[in-house]
Amino acid sequence: MEKNNLNNNIPKELFVPLVRKEDTSDKISAPSRTFFQDAKRTLLGNKPAVFSMILILFIIIMSIVGPWMNDFGSDEQDLKRAKMPPRVPVLENVSWLGMDGTLSGKFQGKDVQQATAKANARFDNKEEFIDIKVLNKGDGTRNSAEVEATYRIYEAKDMKDTYFWFGSDALGRDQWTRLWEGTRVSLIIAFVAAVLDLVIGVSYGGISAFYGGRVDNVMQRIAEILVGIPNLVIILLMMLVLKPGIISIVIALSITGWIGMSRIVRGEVLKLKNQEFVLASRTLGTSNGTIIRKHLVPNISGIIIINTMFSVPGAIFFEAFLSFIGLGIVPPDASLGSLIDLGFDNLRLYPYMLVFPAIVISVLMIAFNIVGDGLRDAFDPKMHK
Template sequence: MNNQDTLFKPDDFELVREDQSDFVDEAYAKESYWRDILSRFVKNKGAVIGLFFIFLIILMAVVGPGMNEHTYDSQIIQHQNLAPRIRAIESLNIGIFDGSEKMSTSTGVVEVNKYVNPEKETGLENTYYWFGTDVLGRDIFTRTWTGTRISLYIALVAVLVDMLFGMSYGLISGYFGGKVDMAMQRFSEVLNGIPTLVLVTLLIIVMKPGLFTITLALALTGWIGMSRVARAQVLKLKEQEFILASKTLGAKDFFIIFKEILPNIFGQLIIMSMFSVPNAIFTEAFLAFVGLGVPAPNASLGSLISDAFKSFTTHPYMIVFPVIVLGVIMLSFNLLADGLRDAFDPKMKER
């Protein structure tokens, strides 16, 4: 049977759809670059949660210290070592935030409530400390949110140093190359070889301890990571066709750096700056913990943790709240940075 003998009947073939809608081109709404990034970011639940907690912590850092009559340095010796007590939760009788705490004694574990004494009036029956008080009778709630301000300030300093100095340093070093790149990279390597703790200690010897000293120490070495990322991105792009076209048309070097190259790598630089924030906050907290932070009676999360660590076995509530706030801040910025990375470069998620 040859091909000429093959006969097709009318019902041998049928269209998938009678209206032939599969053959009509569909029109998709055009989305801008930033709208596309925003849509991918919103789909990342972890990043959205991290951003929400960052806004919440910023709000509490702004209004928290003013939510009661206490200040970060006010001391009431009669109110020392009071456990957390919240009126709304105390009325529920669920055994937490009612002013009671369990203490280990020679006779065993006993439950103590210094706010209320059935045998005599304590004068604290109508007193409420939401996070409790420390060994000097200072309100931990107020001191915690005051210390959070310092952590957020350090985060802002880290971003500004990265974006203003580290970014420019890396862009210039990578673009010009040659001897300029060699000299700039050797300088950054020498500076990076000095440990931050040693640098802060030397600065404190020369200058008085304080927030400015810590800020200066972070500013001296905190930009090096950003400069390396910016330099690597420039080395990838500076031989591209659009850069060569700009040079051919007579564009100046700094115009090419900040108008042609920077917009193409800005997403990666934002991501790097967000990842540097938790490291800067942890560095400040560590320095405060070892006694190289802001001097008393100023409060930072690191100094609060350091002071509360001494009373951890007897009054563990003193260290719980600063640790939780510090942990939430660092975790939130990490989640935000991870979400920004996936939003700016979806291919990174597949690697």
């Protein structure tokens, strides 16, 4: 009874009838998006991947315009200016950046005089251009005294108005120009090898899986034979047939590099070729080529893009490795690997010759891998919100 009285005391104005409108009941409030639109949104929301793409784009642009930003040619040699340290306008006033155009080192001796003599001998005995700072006066015993010497080499060689932004190498060639030209060569090799891997791998794996049976058995046995041949052996054979350079490296990378892509594509096509939409296309009389091109490849495009992106840093590293061991780009041509090899030989005395190409190749490797991870997340439907 009390419950009924409570309900009777509620004002009727609080009750509003629900009106169902047929034209709005099934209306979708948010705009529909395709799979690729979802992937794009996920990728652009990945800040590390976006930043990495900006870095890659910046390095690509610099590899094109960088060599034209100063007046030095990549093959312009002058032993007078050999092994000059980095010197950059404005930044030369900030000594701790290492861009002030000086060479420095610490020298030890039984006393300050002996340590200073070693410093002078190291820097061509040009005492008027060498600043000595005593770190330890010593006690007369062996190597107890220590001094720090700073050599103003640009002044010593009467090159006060000359700037080598990344220094110069042992033949006096500008490292800035050679670095970006070498980066361009490495990127060309990597992208061409990646495209060839993409074309050959997708075609080979798709045809093998789609036709199956005896065709698949024969094609996979051929792939197994090729993958069993070490890449280094192929490179050595290419060196005998072709001259060392971009063409021989690209061919060597392409001979076996596509096999990984073909296996991935084969596995995806084997899963898709018996699904309903493929069977319906066959029933309608669609040709095999059209089914592969318009139905199967678009459905595996995500995994293709991801693996292509991961193959680029692998090709960059492989080229650098070959050039480092002397089987890649041959001087006077430059690549990141050949520059790192030259810098490694001068690491103790002129570390800047190694630092800059090592930074560029490290940034490229990390950036491409981060972008690859971002693409993998973007093309994974489980990651979409």
